[in-house]
Amino acid sequence: MASSFVVGDTFRKKVTGLLDNTNSCLPQTLREELEELLEKSQPTILSFSTARKLKKYLQDKGHSPGQLHEFLEDSFLHLPQVVKPPRNPELVARLEKIQAKLANEEYNRMTRNVNTQEINRNGTLADFGREVRSVKAAVVTVFNFLVTVVAAFACSYIGSQYLFTETTARVISAVIAASVVGLAELYVLVRTMEGELGEP
Structure with a gap:
């Protein structure tokens, strides 16, 4: 599940301007988190908690609540890669056995009516004998x-x-x-x- 943004250049520029503005009295923790973000190389990951703090700061300062979207204009959600747990080898072996058994049963069901003693398309000598008897x-x-x-x-x-x-x-x-x-x-x-x- 997503828990952060991958921010772009727009965010970096606006945050740099916000940090350089001496009139903005950013909370110390938010300032440190934003400075730490700017120091990181691309891709820059912004957590939801930091984004909430920034939004709260913008609302408290009288900015419209929608201004945060301007910061995140060219950003997108960071979806962590799902790591699949390794499969149990015993389970894999059992599944392969079951699949082989089912395939064998299906083959036997399909070939149940096939006469393996047939020599050619005209039938065997036994078929000829049955016809003569009839x-x-x-x-x-x-x-x-x-x-x-x-x-x-x-x-x-x-x-x-x-x-x-x-x-x-x-x-x-x-x-x-x-x-x-x-x-x-x-x-x-x-x-x-x-x-x-x-x-x-």
Whole structure:
């Protein structure tokens, strides 16, 4: 926090004139402080306490209270440089460990879904095997559906000879039975596929 001014040439000239003036009866302590200030080389530091004494003197002598600003016309606040305390080496080491740990966790989180066994952009042999198994399962499902429908048609056609004597009636009943079985098989197949797709 600022506690003093760095005064310029205007202050030095006005204070010199004030000290040289025999009519000015400056208090002894203020005179000594001002003389000591003038003896110092640049930059000249004027403390707030000395500035207050000078202002009080100017007010007591009938000068306007604002006259002090004329003395400090080319002056500016002296802001002391803040000295940072040295950091504790144990604390620095702990912070570095924590930062390394957090960076490692972030890296693991970002690379969690990366497959390190991938050989090229097309995938590995395991991916190819999974695709072959899924195609195989689809072919087996279609073949199973066709066999079921054909078997239902054949059973209905052969079994209907005990009910119908005409071939047309036997074929119609076999088609109806095969259609019912086919629709039931499709329903079961769709429900199974929905269940597989719904799994996480």
